Amino acid sequence: NVILPGVPAGGENDYEVMRHVGDIREFGFEPKDHLDVAQGLGALDMERGTKVSGSRFYYLKGPGARLELALLTMAADLAEANGFTLMITPTLVNPDIMSGTGFLGAHSDEIYYLPADDQYLVGTSEVALAGYHKDEILDLSGGPKRYAGWSSCYRREAGSYGKDTRGIIRVHQFNKVEMFVYCRVEDSMVEHNRLLNLEEQMLAKVELPYRVINTAAGDLGSSAAQKFDCEAWLPTQNRFMEVTSTSNCTTYQARRLNIREKFEGENASAATLNGTLATTRWLVALLENHQQADGSLYIPEALRPYLGGKDHFEPVA
Numbered sequence: 001n002v003i004l005p006g007v008p009a010g011g012e013n014d015y016e017v018m019r020h021v022g023d024i025r026e027f028g029f030e031p032k033d034h035l036d037v038a039q040g041l042g043a044l045d046m047e048r049g050t051k052v053s054g055s056r057f058y059y060l061k062g063p064g065a066r067l068e069l070a071l072l073t074m075a076a077d078l079a080e081a082n083g084f085t086l087m088i089t090p091t092l093v094n095p096d097i098m099s100g101t102g103f104l105g106a107h108s109d110e111i112y113y114l115p116a117d118d119q120y121l122v123g124t125s126e127v128a129l130a131g132y133h134k135d136e137i138l139d140l141s142g143g144p145k146r147y148a149g150w151s152s153c154y155r156r157e158a159g160s161y162g163k164d165t166r167g168i169i170r171v172h173q174f175n176k177v178e179m180f181v182y183c184r185v186e187d188s189m190v191e192h193n194r195l196l197n198l199e200e201q202m203l204a205k206v207e208l209p210y211r212v213i214n215t216a217a218g219d220l221g222s223s224a225a226q227k228f229d230c231e232a233w234l235p236t237q238n239r240f241m242e243v244t245s246t247s248n249c250t251t252y253q254a255r256r257l258n259i260r261e262k263f264e265g266e267n268a269s270a271a272t273l274n275g276t277l278a279t280t281r282w283l284v285a286l287l288e289n290h291q292q293a294d295g296s297l298y299i300p301e302a303l304r305p306y307l308g309g310k311d312h313f314e315p316v317a
Contacts, residue, residue, distance in 0.1 A: 001102075001252040003217045004189075004226045011218035015229075021200070022209030024233050025289060033236040034287040035167035038064055040295045042316040043287075044168065056157060056171045060280075063297070063313040067283055068175060070306035072150060075177040075202060075278035079148035082198060084179060089128035089149040092119045097131035100257040102223030102249075109158040125149030126274040129180035130253050138261045138270055144183035144191055148277065151176065167284065169241065174280035181273040184261060185251060188271040192248040195275035196228050199244040202277055205302035208285050209233045211240055225250045232285035243282050246275030 008016045038044035043064030049057040060068055076086050098104055098120045103111060112121040122128060129149045138145065153176050164170035179198065183191050196212070203210050215227040224247035231240035251269035254260070260267040290298040295315035304311055 001220075001223055001225045001250060003220065004248065004250070006214070007220070007226050008214060008216040009218075010216040012216070014216035015213040015219070016216075018212040018214055018228070020209075020211045021203070022207075022233075024209050025235065027235065029293045031235045031288060031291060033167065034169075034284040037287040037291045037295075037297065038167075038283075040315045041297055041313050043067070043313070046167070053172075056165070057173060058168055058171065060283075064283065066307060067286065067303075068280060070303050071206070071278045071282055071286075072175060072177050073306050074205065074303060076148060076150060078198060078202060078205075079146075079177065079179060079277055082146075084146040084148040087125070087129065087132075087147050087149045089122075089125040089151045091122050091125075091128070091151050091154070092117070093122055093127055093131060094119060097134065097257070098122075098127060100134070101127050101130045101253050102221070102256070103127065105222040107221065110156050112154050112156055121154040122151065123153050123155045124176060124274070124276075125151040125153070125178045126180055129178070129274075130257060130272055133182060133259050134257045136259060137267055138182055138259065140182065140184055140261045140263075140270065144181050144187060147180045149178045149180060151178075153279075168280060169284055171280070176279040177277045179246075179273075179275045179277055182254075182259070182261075182270050183273070184263065185268075185271045188248050188250060188273060191271075191273050192226065192228070192246060195246040195273060196230075199230050199246060199275055199277060203230060203232065203243070205300065206282065206286060207300040207302075208243075208289055210243070220247075223247065223249045223252045225252070232282070233289065234285060235288050241281075241285065243279070243285060244276040246273070248273050 045059040227247040230244040234241045253272045254270045261270040297313040
């Protein structure tokens with residue numbers, strides 16, 4: 001895709017930091033990493049995940065399972081409150097859909113392919129949501145069409161050997177609520193900022209310090225014309241870690257999937273945008289930032305209604 005004005009030049013390390021939000025916590029004790037915190041709560045079992053499915057698989061259990069369901073449900077509620085239609089999407093798609101979204105280019109080795117069926121497992125519900133209106137002419141006279149897809153996602157993590165192998169930062173299967181928008185090209189930059197604002201609302205709800213970056217052109221991938229990432233603070237690694245990403249794909253995906261919109265009697269390609277509202281990886285930042293000295297876990301206030309009013313999880317005996 002052709003990049004938009006304002007996108008920094010360069011590669012992975014040439015992003016522009018747009019802002020920092022929230023205070024980085026000062027611990028009065030030596031913080032544990034997310035895996036140790038989770039195991040202390042009885043929330044995560046990596047060993048049996050590996051036994052059953054191989055490396056980078058896991059079981060979320062007890063508090064871990066409840067936390068993920070609470071987080072994703074809160075994201076779904078926020079999306080619906082802002083005009084998004086909630087969707088449970090297919091996780092297997094046909095080659096034309098995967099190709100049309102731009103995922104079969106330089107990073108196609110990240111995708112699980114099932115040759116017996118000639119289908120692909122999605123790494124994001126963006127793929128299924130982009131294909132939803134394939135070969136259609138949309139009526140956008142009443143404004144953008146907004147969807148929020150809840151799905152399991154699968155990534156091979158090819159080429160990431162030895163990188164973030166401990167815990168659940170970089171895994172082969174996870175769950176995600178993804179926003180997806182069809183709109184007119186002239187509305188796409190406003191929609192992009194709207195998606196970013198919703199992502200930041202979610203981060204405020206879970207009380208995490210974060211920064212927002214404007215990704216450099218060489219790190220955008222095939223489909224994005226501009227991409228903003230929100231990165232939460234990870235105390236034990238003394239760094240920021242990506243937890244959300246939102247991309248303006250302008251007409252790139254719509255042209256490839258033949259999705260048009262009727263405007264003043266003429267048909268023109270629509271614009272598509274996507275943005276992550278919550279995903280399993282968020283648990284990493286929640287566990288590390290909200291751990292307590294006694295091994296318990298503080299639950300942010302906004303999450304409590306989704307956990308029966310519980311304000312903390314106790315460590316297992």
